Amino acid sequence: MLFSFCKKVIINYDRDENDIFSLLAVLLILHVFPIYFLNDKFGLDLLNWEWGIALLAGPALALLLWLYYWIFAQSRSDGAFTLLNVSYYLLLLMLGSALAFFPLYYFLRMIDKTIDWQHLNYLLIAVTLLFNVLVCLIFSLRLNFEAKKYFWAIIIAVIGLVSLVAPFILVGKVFWHRSLDLEGKIIELQNLQQELIQKRDQVNDLIKVYQEEITILSEEIRQDSRAVGVNIFNQAQNHQRIVLDLKLIQMQKAYIAKLEETNSRLQNGIYELQYLERQARIDLKIYEILPDDEVREMIFNINKTINLYMPEAKELVLEVDPAMMPSQEQIWEEIFRGE
Known part of the structure; x- marks a missing residue:
């Protein structure tokens, strides 16, 4: 039933505002639940600033773009940056992250039940951020040329900033002496x-x-x-x-x-x-x-x-x-x- 509902909204997207906001609420729970579940049940250190950045990067970027075009962009009349479209972006982001998290987690648990979760955190964070970028790509296909140009300028700036900082964090964590x-x-x-x-x-x-x-x-x-x-x-x-x-x-x-x-x-x-x-x-x-x-x-x-x-x-x-x-x-x- 939930799968059919998701398929209707994601694949056959018809700008039904009630469907989108309803599914958005469901996926918000699915997006946050794995963090608390794994933290409480398995003692994983997931409630930290790194996960906060990973989980909030996509929604924050979407809202930033929406505000930018709502206030400044002359092309806002094309309807590309409405609250409904931003909600659609958030919906895809949370669905992708939630679906990626559990299979990756159980796959790695099957490989090694004593895996070093302190380092695995950063792999899971990387997967979450990767879905942010993929959903940005999907969302950009819906924009006209002028809007797409501004959109990807901001995306490239954000990715560039992350690229400067991430290697220092990841290298330090991976090679941190036990x-x-x-x-x-x-x-x-x-x-x-x-x-x-x-x-x-x-x-x-x-x-x-x-x-x-x-x-x-x-x-x-x-x-x-x-x-x-x-x-x-x-x-x-x-x-x-x-x-x-x-x-x-x-x-x-x-x-x-x-x-x-x-x-x-x-x-x-x-x-x-x-x-x-x-x-x-x-x-x-x-x-x-x-x-x-x-x-x-x-x-x-x-x-x-x-x-x-x-x-x-x-x-x-x-x-x-x-x-x-x-x-x-x-x-x-x-x-x-x-x-």
Whole structure:
């Protein structure tokens, strides 16, 4: 069904605006989804500035051309640079990139399951940029001679700029010594460890604050219950101050339980990062005799672990499920236990 829809819009292009914009929305999801899927599932480092440039180069160029001709070009009346045509260009770009990405990825995985993904990123980026150029060629065939001249002037300028910068980036990445890869990963592990340790200390401080507040509130409840002659929970329900203090303790105990879960995850992350750092340091000492597969697998595991624990280093958010809170009666019994 989706294939037939694509065929109708791509091959039998009839300037149906609704069809084009609908398919554009679908392909936008297909274009972005592989990046997040591979990054989360396989620990690939795809969310970086290089991929940002590769994915945005085509759409940015299309919008730049559209604005240029809309504002300055005298030939804009020929209808070549309308928002509809630019959308058609974006549609082809995203379809081509999405269709090229998955076959190339699975083909390379079949060849070598431990392939060096840090270098493979640049091959995938090159494929994406190649589709940008091919779609520019397809789009230029729809223009008149005057518009085509301006169009390719901009294309050549962009390709020339990329050609000047790309060799330095690609050569540096391809011939980057694997010992430097390990050293860089060790630094990433150390930085994330420090962030997790700081977050763990912050969590422990919050737990202490809540525990101290619970102690103060518990003493207030004891004093108030003695003052009004209350010694059972049902009677305490008639005294607003006692009820409010119990609610505060109820909420703070829920916060403490959530913080203790977070603290456990942070501590596990610190231990795992420390283990990987030690292992990487050992491998770094003997990297000259290590097989390439072991170095690649080590870097892959480090990337996957960093992506796993990176969210834990972000801002702390406490979301408490009311169903998990201890009951006020249970808190009352804990306060007066042994009296």
